[in-house]
Amino acid sequence: MKIMTKPVSKLAKNGYPTVHNSIAQNWTRLPLVAAVMTLVACGGDNAAFSGNNPDPEKPPEYQQDTSGEIQGPTGVYLFEETLADTSGQGNDAEEVGHSLNYSALGNISYDDQDGIHALSSAAVFDGISGLRLTGNVIASKDYSVSMWVKPSGSNQGPLFYGELDGNQILLNAEGLTVSGQTGQGAAGDEPVTYTSSDFQLMPNVWQHVAFTVRDGFVDLYLDGERVYENGTLFTDNHTFENDWKMETDAFADFFSMGGGTFAIGVTHSDEDEPFIGKIDNVRIYNSALYHGNITTLAREVVNEGPSADMMAQWVDPNVELDWTLERFDASSIHIVRSAFSANETVVLTEESGALSGDASSYVDPAPIGESYQYFLQATDAEGHVYESAPTEYLRVPGTEAYAAVSAELNESSENIELTLYTENMDPTTFDVLRDTNNDIADAILIAEGVTGDTYIDQKDDDFPHVSGTPYYYWVSVTDGVSGEVTTSLALPQASASAAGTYIPPGTFVLEELTDGFCGVDGAVENNNAGFTGWGFANTDNAENMGIRWRIAVEEAGTYDLTVTYANGAGDNRWGRLEANGVVLVDQINLISTGAWTTYETVSTSIVLEAGETALSMIAGTGGGLGNIDSLTFSSTTGGSAPVGVACSE
């Protein structure tokens, strides 16, 4: 058998969907209780990640369609508890046993918790069953097959199989193998496998696999990346061992006369062990899709979990909330409020009862002076719960003296401009303190007796501020009448952003409940103070409990990763870090920090592939992990930092 491997270089920019840098929020809208400036670029290099940037190598024929609209599928199997073909061609699938020789013997079940889409189901292949696709699902010399697969363990079973007159194509974990009249070998029938070292299927994770055949040339894709590319085989004068050259005509015409047999999970041979695992959203086309189309299909599940966009406004004396809830069929909604300095969370709708699922506004009647965040908890008819990310902190004026400061980078002068905010005060002067962490105890006094309500922290030799470093500010305000001094509070979250080209993008802080945080085997909580962001991820106290994130980087390379955590237990609550289900760091030590309110950091470096990575940290001891406050990533090469990719579980 010939193995044809011709890895193609990975494409740098591959049509990522819009991703949001969670740091780039607009904080200056809101008078907060203290200020922080994080020097992070939100334009510049990250711009390559936004927009539905199609394949940069797209040919003119590229169909700029969404997955559902790519023209002409001849078979679409979404496995929503059915084997029906939803392409409109009537090529339904039917169960077979161990091979295509055992009609009506197999049993395909569905997992309604594990489809590729939120709240959708996938087909479960048990290792003794498969599917025959009825009708002429492929009857052309050009065709494409796109599917989502989640193999169990290291199982190598057939994914897609087609046969006509003894000519066969077989897609499995090895690649695409063609046998029959291949034109190879002395008798012209030596099988050929099209694959590359980049075609590695991972156990127990969803991956998108596709191949296209155009005029007898095969392209193979994994997760939207072309891992085997045949289009230039002859034009770049590539010569294989023994001057091998493919007889394209024979292969090109395998299926065009129609009447072939097509299967998922099995072949004609009783020798082939059927596939074990899950398969979802199989799409077959009687045309060769282009790379951009495949990328679109491979991105169909990104950014598609539930989302809620909530706005909070203070309309004296109430706080008015408005929201839109998408991709979640709520039957009831609760509104939750957390107060910054009280460090408490209240379900506002507890006593009055949940709102109806289609509610889109709520009035919080006259809350007391505080800085509040709001979020909603929606429940659907089947009991799934979706909790939205919290709003930014909203200041409701109180009756006591109160001071706060906001900070913003002036892009042209590169100075950081501070604005004072007070309540119930008659300020004369204020002092400004600055630090690179949010503990005022060791902050330095940078200005005294400032008048007015602004202060400019100039970038100069004394303050050559550094990209990627957060700068925290506090003000101590002296009341002109009472002489009383009021100092702004420590900060709940870093939320200022600085755009501009002069700052090399470098650092990304991934907080819970923002894009890039997918879930925790446990809960997101905020009862142990000292965290940044909304709170921290607290795993259940058992081995193998984990936290999952999803990030994307433009460039493959080494990145520094700093984990901020608290561990009030005495022992080392270490975890292992996995990327796409493969161990990346054996052991990240989360040694005791002495108290659950003491947060410390531990750093390691990790190697990331270009594109998206599903990260998980999994507890190595029976205590679970320490409480994880945030992950901070920075490029070691001056390249752009990772971004968080919206994900939900």
Ligand code: GCU
């Ligand atoms: C305490 C602490 C939690 C922590 C837990 C644990 O209950 O408040 O935040 O996760 O201990 O032991 O894991």
Ligand code: CA
């Ligand atoms: Ca815990």
